[in-house]
Amino acid sequence: MNRNIYVNAVESILESIQSTQPTEFSRLITRMRGYTPPHRVIASGINKGELAELCLVYGTERNEDPTFWYMTRRGDKVIMGQTGLVQSYEQCNTEGNLNTIIERSNGYGHFRSDKEELSLGDEKLKIELDRIYNAISQLTFYEEDKRDLFEWRSDQVIARFGEFGKFFDDDQIIPEYNDTMVVLTASQGCFGNCIGCPEKGGKYFASNIEQLYEKLERARRVVEKYHGNHMSSMNEGFINASDILLNYFTSQKNTNIPDPITIVKAFYDLFPEIQKMYGFVGTPTVNSTPEHYLKTLHESGLNRVLIGIETAHDATSAFLGKPFSTEQKGKAIRKLQEAGFRKIKGIVMVGATGQGFYDDNGKFQSSWDALEETAEFMKQNMRSLMFKERADKVIISRYVKAEGTELKKLHEEGKVVVPFSSESELEKQVQWLVSEMRKAQIDVEAGYEVALEKRRRLVA
Secondary structure (H helix, E strand, C coil): CCHHHHHHHHHHHHHHHHCCCCCCCCCCHHHHHCCCCCEEEEEEEEECCEEEEEEEECCHHHCCCCEEEEEECCCCEEEECCCCCEEEEEEECCCCCEEEEEECCCCCCCEECCCCEECCCCHHHHHHHHHHHHHHHCCEECCHHHHHHHCCCHHHHHHHHHHHHHHCCCCCCCCCCCCCEEEEECEEEECCCCCCCCCCCCEEEECCHHHHHHHHHHHHHHHHHHHHHHHHHCCEEEEECCCCCHHHHHHHHCCCCCCHHHHHHHHHHHCCCCCEEEEEECHHHHHHCCHHHHHHHHHHCCCEEEEEEECCCHHHHHHCCCCCCHHHHHHHHHHHHHCCCCEEEEEEEECCCECEEECCCCCEEEHHHHHHHHHHHHHHHCCCHHHHHHCCEEEEEECCCCCCCHHHHHHHHCCCEECCCCHHHHHHHHHHHHHHHHHCCCEEEECHHHHHCCCCCCCC
């Protein structure tokens, strides 16, 4: 018998025996990542004669949420979130490279392969999802309470994304939207007039408390329908409003409109599992809200806020329709920090003016100059990782040309705005800002624009 054939046969027999024995450390994970992230094996077995493992990867070394990895010795790698929903599936080719079979970048359910986008009704998507979950169902689980996390089928996955998509409208931005997040739409519209935003400003509609409870009760039913045995994993809540503090001022004039604290408490009433509560705030509303109210709002459970900085270059800010000075933005961040908010996420937009623009006086305003000023501003105002659990975060949004907006038109005309000659110029600015934030030990993430991609309503 050929020695290699003999060795492979022996290894296969040993793996079939070992795969049913509990083991703390994976025999495959290092081959997939090149290093061994903190993890534990929760299930293993044999798939087509090869060792297969399911691991819980903690994510602690990268300050990331836990994920589940399903791997086979032949090179399959599936990453799933805390709810067991597939995030990506890669397959190793004969050259040893991983090819993307399916993936999605957020909680919207927009899957794609390495060649094309896949609709939720795509037969290829259904086949791959069912193949993954069928393979996992054949494993021997060492933690039985985890087994039903992976008892999904493609029709359930598709229906789940469709029903969750009804929690918000097509044109609304849900930042860092993921599978563990519940969204409550508390208001619609915005008073802003940003030239790059597809949402028309000037109108603002807030739900009353009865409407909010109806939305929350409906959301609870949907979430329990798909995640009932693991409600503890649904631990993030997002109050969907262009600026939650607008409700503070609106409620003073209209008693039927709940203030932000009332909204937060209602959210926790229906979803006591939530640990992270998010909401948008704006520079002018933060600066106009009494300090004692901001402190009470934080104490009520709104522990994370997002604020649109966009740029710390006053001329660029005014051009984009954000008439708030760098001084005002800095004051707002410091006020939120002093109010006790655990994490402030400042959103910076890169590429909105291309290489730069000509102001009303004909002066060219360089985007690099604006970016350098913005980087310095963030270094001075955002709490670094040295603050540990109270470290702030810079979220970078690459400019996306939204249809029907004035800014898109200015880019296409190329007169007032001088567009980039290639996408690499935009990416150069993004990576420079990421590098500057990391040098300053400020938490940073570049990918906010995924919240803006194809925000279409998914049909269940």
